[in-house]
Structure formats: C-alpha cells, structure tokens
Amino acid sequence: MKKINKNKFDSTISKLKNIANHYGSDTLQNQLQDLEDFISNFNINVLVVGPFNAGKSSLLNKFIGVDDLLLEDDDPTTALITELYPTSEESHFVGVRDDNSEVDIDPEAKDTLKGFKKAKFFVNSENLKKYADFTFVDTPGYGSGIEAHNNVLKNYINNGSAYILVMNSEKTLDSQDLRFLREISQYSKYISVIANKADRNANIDMVVEHCRESLEMNGLDVPIFKGSKWAENAADIIPTAISGFNVQTIFDEILKKKIVGNGRKFLGRNIYYGKFLRPQYT
Ligand SMILES: Nc1nc2c(ncn2[C@@H]2O[C@H](COP(=O)(O)OP(=O)(O)OP(=O)(O)O)[C@@H](O)[C@H]2O)c(=O)[nH]1
Ligand SMILES: [Mg+2]
CATH class of the missing domain: 1.20.5 (Single alpha-helices involved in coiled-coils or other helix-helix interfaces)
Incomplete structure (x- = not known):
C-alpha cells in the first residue's frame, strides 16, 4: 500500500x-x-457512515479480522464515534472525554462506553497496519430515531477526509440517504457506497443499477460496490471501496x-x- x-x-x-x-x-x-x-499527525480519516443496521460495524470487523471488536446487533447499536488505529502491541481501548483527556478502558467495558466524546480502539490488525495512511471510523447509524445517536454523528460528520456510505441493499437509496450523501459531498469528494447485505437480495444487481442511476441523477459522482459480511472476500470490501482514493x-x-x-x-x-x-x- x-x-x-x-x-x-x-x-x-x-x-x-x-x-x-x-x-x-x-x-x-x-x-x-x-x-x-x-x-x-496527518492521516486520512475515513468515516464509515450510513443508516442504522446496514452493517457498518460488521464490515469493519471483517476488515480488521476481529469478529467481536465492534458491537453488531439488529437494534440501533453503535452509540459512540470509534476511531480504529493499528498497534503492534496487544489491542487496547481508550475513551476520549469532552476536554480531550484520555482514559484507558477495560476491554470488558468497550461495548458499553458512556460519557465519552469518542473512543479510540488500538488493534493488532494486519489490515489496519497495511492501510495505516487511513484512520477508519465507525459511526452511529442515522434514521433510528435515537436523538443521541443523531447528535453524536452530527457533531463529528465534517471530520472526514473520505467517506464510505454503507447501505442495506434490501432496499434502494432513499431520500434520507441522498440528503446525507449531499451533505458529506460538501466535506469531501472522496465518497464510496457499499450496497451491503447482498446475500439477502437475489435482485442485488438491479438494486445497484437503480442506485447508480439515482446517484447520477442527483449529481453525485460516487462509485457503488456490492458487499456482504458473509462473502468470502468480506475483508476486502472496505479496501475495494477506498481503492479509488489516492492518498x-x-x-x-x-x-x-x-x-x-x-x-x-x-x-x-x-x-x-x-x-x-x-x-x-x-
Ligand atoms: N445477512 C446479512 N446480515 C448482516 C450483514 N451485515 C450485517 N448484518 C447483520 O445486520 C445487523 C446489523 O449489523 P451492524 O454491523 O450492527 O450494523 P450497523 O450499520 O453497524 O448498525 P448501527 O451501529 O446500529 O448503525 C446485525 O445483526 C448483523 O449481523 C450482511 O452482509 N448480511
Ligand atoms: Mg454499528
């Protein structure tokens, strides 16, 4: 890389x-x-964003190679901005308070952090080391109706140098997704979409084509890729999504x-x- x-x-x-x-x-x-x-200190912050339950945390877990690193669930799950950094040591977790002071987190408590502005997860992961010019960031999904999640996302959303929007391909891009894409396109021109849960939809190619058209019609020059956490190449989906981002x-x-x-x-x-x-x- x-x-x-x-x-x-x-x-x-x-x-x-x-x-x-x-x-x-x-x-x-x-x-x-x-x-x-x-x-x-420069690194390219890649924010992994999208509607809740689309599979953002799952794809990041696959990419990193640790299945239970980021909490996955059917309910709106990710509550905290979580920045992912490579380490050659044992994985460790840090909470960042509003005043930017940092505290080490007990690994047992990493899934239920409260009272922090964000978390930093340092993980001994080959892919994080390989793509060390990027800092991947897991974010709370939008559209869950949970005000706290929306606020966490809103306060951090303009921190991306690049974005991957993960959508659930059981449906096509809706007006909320397009509005969101338009917002992030003000912060960066480096955006990709992953049509995720491709395993769930026999008509995935039609969905992708439809999404391509609506992106184009909305003036969004954004590539779209298929994804599934159950795919054999699940760890390569995020690298594919950023392959057009020249560091x-x-x-x-x-x-x-x-x-x-x-x-x-x-x-x-x-x-x-x-x-x-x-x-x-x-
Ligand atoms: N069939 C299938 N299920 C998936 C896939 N990706 C994620 N899931 C499931 O969908 C649910 C949501 O996954 P998460 O990774 O928590 O989704 P998220 O986008 O991080 O959700 P929030 O944190 O709430 O925004 C979990 O039950 C996952 O196991 C996929 O590619 N295929
Ligand atoms: Mg999540």
Whole structure:
C-alpha cells in the first residue's frame, strides 16, 4: 500500500519560514509550527457512515479480522464515534472525554462506553497496519430515531477526509440517504457506497443499477460496490471501496488548501496590504 510522501511541501514551508524569520513574525512562525504538527499527525480519516443496521460495524470487523471488536446487533447499536488505529502491541481501548483527556478502558467495558466524546480502539490488525495512511471510523447509524445517536454523528460528520456510505441493499437509496450523501459531498469528494447485505437480495444487481442511476441523477459522482459480511472476500470490501482514493492526492489537496490559506493571511492581508510591513517603516 502506497505511503503518503509527507515531505512534498518541505521546500515551500522552508521558504515560508525564511519569510517568517525575515519579518520576525511570531504569528507566522507559530502557524508554520502548527502546519508541521498537522503534517506529522496527518492521516486520512475515513468515516464509515450510513443508516442504522446496514452493517457498518460488521464490515469493519471483517476488515480488521476481529469478529467481536465492534458491537453488531439488529437494534440501533453503535452509540459512540470509534476511531480504529493499528498497534503492534496487544489491542487496547481508550475513551476520549469532552476536554480531550484520555482514559484507558477495560476491554470488558468497550461495548458499553458512556460519557465519552469518542473512543479510540488500538488493534493488532494486519489490515489496519497495511492501510495505516487511513484512520477508519465507525459511526452511529442515522434514521433510528435515537436523538443521541443523531447528535453524536452530527457533531463529528465534517471530520472526514473520505467517506464510505454503507447501505442495506434490501432496499434502494432513499431520500434520507441522498440528503446525507449531499451533505458529506460538501466535506469531501472522496465518497464510496457499499450496497451491503447482498446475500439477502437475489435482485442485488438491479438494486445497484437503480442506485447508480439515482446517484447520477442527483449529481453525485460516487462509485457503488456490492458487499456482504458473509462473502468470502468480506475483508476486502472496505479496501475495494477506498481503492479509488489516492492518498497522495488527498494529502496534496488538503495541504495546498492549508498553505494557500496561511499564505493569504500573511501575503494577502499583512504583506500585500502593507499592514505587516508598516511597523518596520514607521
Ligand atoms: N445477512 C446479512 N446480515 C448482516 C450483514 N451485515 C450485517 N448484518 C447483520 O445486520 C445487523 C446489523 O449489523 P451492524 O454491523 O450492527 O450494523 P450497523 O450499520 O453497524 O448498525 P448501527 O451501529 O446500529 O448503525 C446485525 O445483526 C448483523 O449481523 C450482511 O452482509 N448480511
Ligand atoms: Mg454499528
């Protein structure tokens, strides 16, 4: 799996550093430090989203290779944002509070966490290591009528650099799914749909074709793939869904936006308009 080349913007950043030093700008220096921290921590957050009971947690369990990692049930189940990280050590679980403080969680309690903003599961999984440029995130499903689940999702939804929408292919995409897809398409152009539970529907190919048409009619340029947790290749469904997401392109786009943003602030407002230079000459 191709790794992100994070050094691509080094020369731009060192030029900006020279500017910051030249003008003695602490603000620019701090922003460049933030930018360097951002780069070293950068990972592509892939949010696995969709209606409740569609099989999001099940597909992630298959991908990770641990059947009881994330709770699966017919009732609306996932209640907490759960970020999944690789580890070479024994798997361990962390709860993140609203103030961002973190506490270790007893593995026995990982399925019933309460009072946390989100959870981080560190799992010794070959696939998580293989796809380490991505951070996969399990999210509560929408459409369950459970206000708490909707709020958890709403508060986190714009944190994705990419999205996989898992739908239940016993039916086609409905207006709620399309509304949701339109919302996330404002945050990222890297979106895939998995028509899941394909084992349950003999007419799966018709459903997929119908979904393709409604995506197209709604102006959503989103690929759709079949999925089933019972398929022999169940562990490969998530990799297939992200196969069109080029990690380097995603990194470059996000970085360019950030650098141009910073540059505008300084070269635009401060240097171009002279405000930055003025103190030196007055
Ligand atoms: N037949 C079949 N059942 C599935 C499949 N995927 C999931 N299920 C079942 O569907 C139910 C819901 O699965 P979950 O993985 O909990 O679904 P979810 O999307 O995470 O649900 P929420 O967390 O409530 O949003 C469970 O009983 C699963 O065993 C599938 O591909 N085929
Ligand atoms: Mg779930």
